[in-house]
Amino acid sequence: MIFFTTIHHLDKWHYLNSKNIRKYLSAYPYLQNGNYYAVCFYCHNPIRLVGRLNAKTNEVSYYGVHSKKLIPGFSVFDKAKLSHCLYKNNPSTFVLDPLKQKSLNVNQVNIDSLRKDLTYYTGFYFSKKLTYSFLLRNQKAFEYRDVDQYNFPFVLLLVAKSVSLNYRKVANPRLKYAIDNNADYFQVSSSGQMVPLDEKANLIMSFEEQELAKNQLPLLHVRIYEILDGTKNLICESHIFAKMFNNLIDEERTEI
Numbered sequence: 001m002i003f004f005t006t007i008h009h010l011d012k013w014h015y016l017n018s019k020n021i022r023k024y025l026s027a028y029p030y031l032q033n034g035n036y037y038a039v040c041f042y043c044h045n046p047i048r049l050v051g052r053l054n055a056k057t058n059e060v061s062y063y064g065v066h067s068k069k070l071i072p073g074f075s076v077f078d079k080a081k082l083s084h085c086l087y088k089n090n091p092s093t094f095v096l097d098p099l100k101q102k103s104l105n106v107n108q109v110n111i112d113s114l115r116k117d118l119t120y121y122t123g124f125y126f127s128k129k130l131t132y133s134f135l136l137r138n139q140k141a142f143e144y145r146d147v148d149q150y151n152f153p154f155v156l157l158l159v160a161k162s163v164s165l166n167y168r169k170v171a172n173p174r175l176k177y178a179i180d181n182n183a184d185y186f187q188v189s190s191s192g193q194m195v196p197l198d199e200k201a202n203l204i205m206s207f208e209e210q211e212l213a214k215n216q217l218p219l220l221h222v223r224i225y226e227i228l229d230g231t232k233n234l235i236c237e238s239h240i241f242a243k244m245f246n247n248l249i250d251e252e253r254t255e256i
């Protein structure tokens, strides 16, 4: 683990080095009895930092080890999430595993939570209807290795490969900015809809190469293209990381 995060700023990641440890972790609850603690930036459980002295350079390098119990001053210790942390084993990208025993199925999925998470990932509003059909179309995601109840929105996008944005509503202002500035055949209407200026034009969000990022999390490259009569313009590109989401599984329905 080469990054850590802190209790109240979970979305801010810091390199695990002496400078950042001094800057962010020099007081309770991060410093206790001579041990440094921080938060795992994937599962948000506490980690203990272990230093290793390099005899040649005389410099200390650090790595993080998940704590097996709640550390005083840390509010979260989620055993289920800890067992699903992608750092527990050797992290790898998501791959199809035809022999996998499926632990999830479409009927267990909480569509409202999934809708919010796909909206967060893509920057446009997933309607309830689109979310359900997207899930049905891409249920091969549940045959992927390491897919679980926290990370499957990422794998759904990986499996989907692309989604059409025509007449969908923008949720992230950066998407609106990209279309306003870079698109020739689309505009964002006053109600936020991505509207084609030519009925034959298509706006496609494409989920392309997957790789293991520097932080050891699977990462997916996302590109948006407008396509008309054989011309294809790149509107913008970004990437998304595998992330732990909550409440994706409807507990009551799993008991049926």
Ligand SMILES: [Zn+2]
Pocket: 040, 041, 042, 043, 044, 045, 066, 082, 085, 086, 087
């Ligand atoms: Zn973790």
